[in-house]
Amino acid sequence: MKQPIRIAVLISGSGSNLQAIIEHQKQHAHEYEIALVLSNKADAYGLVRAQKAKLPTQIIEHKKFENRERFDQALQVAIDSQQIDLIVLAGFMRILTPAFTQHFLGKMVNIHPSLLPKYTGLNTHQRALEAGDTEHGLSIHFVTPELDSGPVILQAKVPVSPEDTEQTLKEKVHQQEHRAYPLVIEWFAQGKLALKENQAWFEQSILSKPQQLNVLNDRSI
Numbered sequence: 001m002k003q004p005i006r007i008a009v010l011i012s013g014s015g016s017n018l019q020a021i022i023e024h025q026k027q028h029a030h031e032y033e034i035a036l037v038l039s040n041k042a043d044a045y046g047l048v049r050a051q052k053a054k055l056p057t058q059i060i061e062h063k064k065f066e067n068r069e070r071f072d073q074a075l076q077v078a079i080d081s082q083q084i085d086l087i088v089l090a091g092f093m094r095i096l097t098p099a100f101t102q103h104f105l106g107k108m109v110n111i112h113p114s115l116l117p118k119y120t121g122l123n124t125h126q127r128a129l130e131a132g133d134t135e136h137g138l139s140i141h142f143v144t145p146e147l148d149s150g151p152v153i154l155q156a157k158v159p160v161s162p163e164d165t166e167q168t169l170k171e172k173v174h175q176q177e178h179r180a181y182p183l184v185i186e187w188f189a190q191g192k193l194a195l196k197e198n199q200a201w202f203e204q205s206i207l208s209k210p211q212q213l214n215v216l217n218d219r220s221i
């Protein structure tokens with residue numbers, strides 16, 4: 001029987017996505033294990049969540065390194081020493097060097113709170129509101145050297161209503177994130193996902209469009 005894959009979850013803050021992954025993993029222990037939770041901030045609440053779940057944690061504070069390259073090298077050593085199959089960036093607020101992304105190409109995913117290619121970078125909810133968008137959402141993508149620009153695997157849309165504030169919109173997106181991220185990890189663990197020649201593949205076919213969370217749920221995947 002196939003061994004469960006080993007994932008590392010990288011965080012900088014609250015870790016609500018990490019929590020969703022922790023809950024999901026309990027039902028999917030035969031598919032993946034959370035081998036490492038790594039934070040670049042010692043006070044990230046996600047570390048408390050990880051400790052409560054008795055997961056191995058590590059803190060590597062970026063501010064203790066003289067530059068981005070050195071910090072990323074330390075991250076790489078920590079991850080490589082744990083034989084990690086998949087790196088899950090879950091609110092990890094650091095821009096990664098090309099050397100790091102190249103080293104883990106095809107083995108690292110990120111969740112971004114917008115319907116990429118719209119709104120790379122920060123303040124995505126506010127920007128969607130200011131633009132008068134009627135829908136907003138999240139994207140999960142393979143990480144490539146360009147920020148928030150790797151091939152998108154899955155998106156989930158949420159409607160924007162006239163009453164929405166930055167906070168309500170953020171909460172709506174978060175709810176969907178907590179459904180979406182575990183699903184993508186499950187797919188990866190099942191061998192359904194791959195990155196080849198800068199394109200995302202799902203079950204041996206190029207994903208010409210990202211998967212949509214709701215459509216997939218209707219088919220009860």
Ligand code: GRF
Nearest residue numbers: 014015016017091111112113
């Ligand atoms: C999420 O909104 C995610 O899309 C973004 O950072 C946030 C992390 O939230 N990359 P949390 O720490 O998982 O609660």
